[in-house]
Amino acid sequence: MRNLFGGKDNPGSSKGASNDRVPRHSSGWKALLQHLRSGESLRILDIGPTSSTNINFITSIGHSIYMANLVEEAAKPEWLIAAAPGEPPTFDVERFLAANLNFSGRIFDVVILWDTADYLPDTLLPAVLDRIHSVMQEGGLMLALFHSKAEGSDTTFSRYHLTETDAVEMQRAGNYPILHIYNNRQIENMLKEFSSYKFFLAKDNLREVIVTR
Numbered sequence: 001m002r003n004l005f006g007g008k009d010n011p012g013s014s015k016g017a018s019n020d021r022v023p024r025h026s027s028g029w030k031a032l033l034q035h036l037r038s039g040e041s042l043r044i045l046d047i048g049p050t051s052s053t054n055i056n057f058i059t060s061i062g063h064s065i066y067m068a069n070l071v072e073e074a075a076k077p078e079w080l081i082a083a084a085p086g087e088p089p090t091f092d093v094e095r096f097l098a099a100n101l102n103f104s105g106r107i108f109d110v111v112i113l114w115d116t117a118d119y120l121p122d123t124l125l126p127a128v129l130d131r132i133h134s135v136m137q138e139g140g141l142m143l144a145l146f147h148s149k150a151e152g153s154d155t156t157f158s159r160y161h162l163t164e165t166d167a168v169e170m171q172r173a174g175n176y177p178i179l180h181i182y183n184n185r186q187i188e189n190m191l192k193e194f195s196s197y198k199f200f201l202a203k204d205n206l207r208e209v210i211v212t213r
Contacts, residue, residue, distance in 0.1 A: 021169035027200040028208035030166035042109040049159040111142040
C-alpha cells in the first residue's frame with residue numbers, strides 16, 4: 001500500500017481542476033459517523049484520494065486511519081500485461097494487490113470505499129472486494145457509493161472530505177472516467193460474501209450502501 005497513514009492531498013491528480021468543495025448530504029456517512037462516535041480506537045481504511053481533512057478528523061475522535069488511492073494507481077499503464085498480437089492487454093491483478101492492498105496483517109473495523117468501484121477495471125474489482133473482505137473485522141462496516149449514470153452531473157471523480165455533520169464535501173480530484181455502472185442486483189451480487197447490506201435513497205445520482213462484514 002503506497003499511501004499509508006498521513007500525507008497531503010495529492011495535487012497531481014487534480015491538475016487543472018477546481019478546488020471548490022461542494023457539500024452533499026450523506027445518509028450513509030451519518031450512520032457511519034454514529035458508529036465511529038460509539039467506538040474506541042477503531043482502524044479505518046479510507047480508499048480514495050488522500051484527504052488531510054479526513055486524517056485530522058478521524059484521529060481527533062480517537063481512531064487510526066490508513067489510506068489507499070486505488071483509482072489513480074489502477075489507471076497507470078504499469079499494471080498492464082502485453083498480450084498476443086491483436087489481443088487487448090490484461091491487468092496484472094496480483095501485482096496490483098501486492099503493491100496497493102498489502103496491510104501487513106492489519107485488520108480494519110471500518111472501510112470507506114467511496115465510489116471507487118465505479119472507476120476500477122472489471123477484472124480488478126472482484127479481487128479488490130475479496131481483499132477488503134479478508135482484512136475487515138467480523139461485524140465491521142463499509143460505506144460504498146455507486147453512480148447511477150456514467151456522464152453528466154455528479155459523475156466527476158472526486159475527493160471526499162468528512163465533516164462532523166451528516167454531509168460530506170466533494171472536491172474534483174481528476175479526470176478519470178467511470179468504467180461501469182452497476183444496478184442494485186449487480187451490487188448485491190458483488191457484495192455476496194458480506195453478511196448484510198443496507199441501501200440508502202439519495203436525491204442525486206449516487207446510491208449509498210452500508211455493508212456489514
